[in-house]
Amino acid sequence: MTSALVAESEANENAPATPAQWRAAAAGILFGGFAVGLLASGRRMSRAIPLITAGVALGCAVPVALASRRPPISPEEAADALAGAADPPTFSIVVAARDEAAVLRQLVTDVSRQHYRRRDGRPLFELIVVDDRSTDGTADAVLAAAADSGIGAVTRVISRRGEGLLDGKGAALTAAQPDECGGDVILVLDADARLEPWFLRRAAGYFAAGANAVTARRRILDSNCGWLEGAQADEQTLDGELNRGRWALGGCSEFRGNGIMVRRELLARVGGWRASALTEDIDLSSRIAAAAGERVAWALDVEVWEEPVRSGERLWRQRFRWAEGALRRAFEHGPAVVASRRLSAGARLDFITYVGQLAVPPIILGAAASAAVTGRRRALASIVGGYLGTSALLGWDALRWESHVDGGTLPRAERLRRTFRVALFGGLWIVAVPRALAALAFRRGPIRYVKMDHRGSRPAESDPLAMRLPEA
Numbered sequence: 001m002t003s004a005l006v007a008e009s010e011a012n013e014n015a016p017a018t019p020a021q022w023r024a025a026a027a028g029i030l031f032g033g034f035a036v037g038l039l040a041s042g043r044r045m046s047r048a049i050p051l052i053t054a055g056v057a058l059g060c061a062v063p064v065a066l067a068s069r070r071p072p073i074s075p076e077e078a079a080d081a082l083a084g085a086a087d088p089p090t091f092s093i094v095v096a097a098r099d100e101a102a103v104l105r106q107l108v109t110d111v112s113r114q115h116y117r118r119r120d121g122r123p124l125f126e127l128i129v130v131d132d133r134s135t136d137g138t139a140d141a142v143l144a145a146a147a148d149s150g151i152g153a154v155t156r157v158i159s160r161r162g163e164g165l166l167d168g169k170g171a172a173l174t175a176a177q178p179d180e181c182g183g184d185v186i187l188v189l190d191a192d193a194r195l196e197p198w199f200l201r202r203a204a205g206y207f208a209a210g211a212n213a214v215t216a217r218r219r220i221l222d223s224n225c226g227w228l229e230g231a232q233a234d235e236q237t238l239d240g241e242l243n244r245g246r247w248a249l250g251g252c253s254e255f256r257g258n259g260i261m262v263r264r265e266l267l268a269r270v271g272g273w274r275a276s277a278l279t280e281d282i283d284l285s286s287r288i289a290a291a292a293g294e295r296v297a298w299a300l301d302v303e304v305w306e307e308p309v310r311s312g313e314r315l316w317r318q319r320f321r322w323a324e325g326a327l328r329r330a331f332e333h334g335p336a337v338v339a340s341r342r343l344s345a346g347a348r349l350d351f352i353t354y355v356g357q358l359a360v361p362p363i364i365l366g367a368a369a370s371a372a373v374t375g376r377r378r379a380l381a382s383i384v385g386g387y388l389g390t391s392a393l394l395g396w397d398a399l400r401w402e403s404h405v406d407g408g409t410l411p412r413a414e415r416l417r418r419t420f421r422v423a424l425f426g427g428l429w430i431v432a433v434p435r436a437l438a439a440l441a442f443r444r445g446p447i448r449y450v451k452m453d454h455r456g457s458r459p460a461e462s463d464p465l466a467m468r469l470p471e472a
Helices: 020-040 043-067 075-083 101-112 138-149 168-176 199-208 225-246 264-269 280-292 312-339 345-374 380-401 412-425 427-440 465-470
Strands: 001-005 093-098 125-132 155-161 187-189 212-222 260-263 297-306
Touching: 020 043, 020 212, 020 312, 020 345, 020 380, 043 093, 043 225, 043 297, 043 380, 075 199, 075 297, 093 101, 093 168, 093 199, 101 125, 125 138, 125 168, 125 187, 125 297, 138 155, 155 168, 168 280, 187 264, 187 312, 199 212, 199 260, 199 297, 212 225, 212 280, 225 297, 225 380, 225 412, 225 465, 260 280, 264 380, 312 345, 312 427, 345 380, 345 427, 380 412
Parallel strands: 001 155, 093 125, 093 187, 125 155, 212 297
Antiparallel strands: 187 260, 212 260
């Protein structure tokens, strides 16, 4: 049980400025998309737009939905591969934490209960917590919980200290680069993550089956407590459907921040974690795709649970950051991904299509402005319908994974209601993406990273996780 110290001197004021070409590209997408939206409401175009949007929506949603049913590695194949593995992979579980004492005790306990051990009971994992300038006793809480749970010998705390350090999860993770980790696979979890005892065993199966990069299925706690919590839960289910289908189709499927799993050698090969990455998950996804031709496997049966964002203000800040991170990733790594000879033509086309959807919200804003001036709303209705309709089609299909509180399949009425909810919730991106484009084009000064607050409550009785976790 050790506590290491990493001192840094990077100043936020010295963070790299947004390149001029990124600013120009962001302004071009914002104003160009708006102009296209204005033109789309013309008499000639308004007749063709409904057919175009319907075709695009169906052309994107149907192949993904069908492909998601036949993943390259099924849960059964992963389990069989691990059962036959002579040397199962070991894990370094890395958690970046700032003032997270309230939730880390729970996570340490969940880690200690993992069944993934050698025959003599020794863990096939280690736990590394980066204490990122905490003032609430995070490090002491981690070490005490590890000692109480019997995993003190495989738990370390790396204290990140210094003046003017860059904020954000990606920056904190730079204190735990691959050479600091001893496991074959590096698993990144958020501080509020909750795990079932078989999490690592199931995850190991995908690596035993040949995957080099895997992401867990994100689940939301307290999803039955309100509209906002439920919408976030179904959004994660829809996102899993989309990326699982992209993976099966040979596309550039991606990590999601809570539950990133990557082989240590692969992470080292692409340069480790980057302090400047606003969204470390998709940043790493693009780097391993461009440099190594690696795509991210989506493990449906490997679930990581997390708290929802509980207020509209904090949800907006989170989604705004995600939108800007997606744009920055596209500008920085997009050319390398598209030019990579390690990726198939289909994978590169998938990346272009997925990133291209970021141009749709400015088009919608232009169509809305035109409709307000001219009164012609057909183009606006069809573009919005296609945008949200794609989410609805994928949402309806993805909700087949969900079950009713009684354990049975979702009744059709509830499934339809939740489909409508998740599609409507997706409309947030219509505002978030243009706002992020404007920030990229015109912001002066450094980016301000806003940390999410966690309260550390036990799963509600209605959450499946509550029935699977032993009592503390």
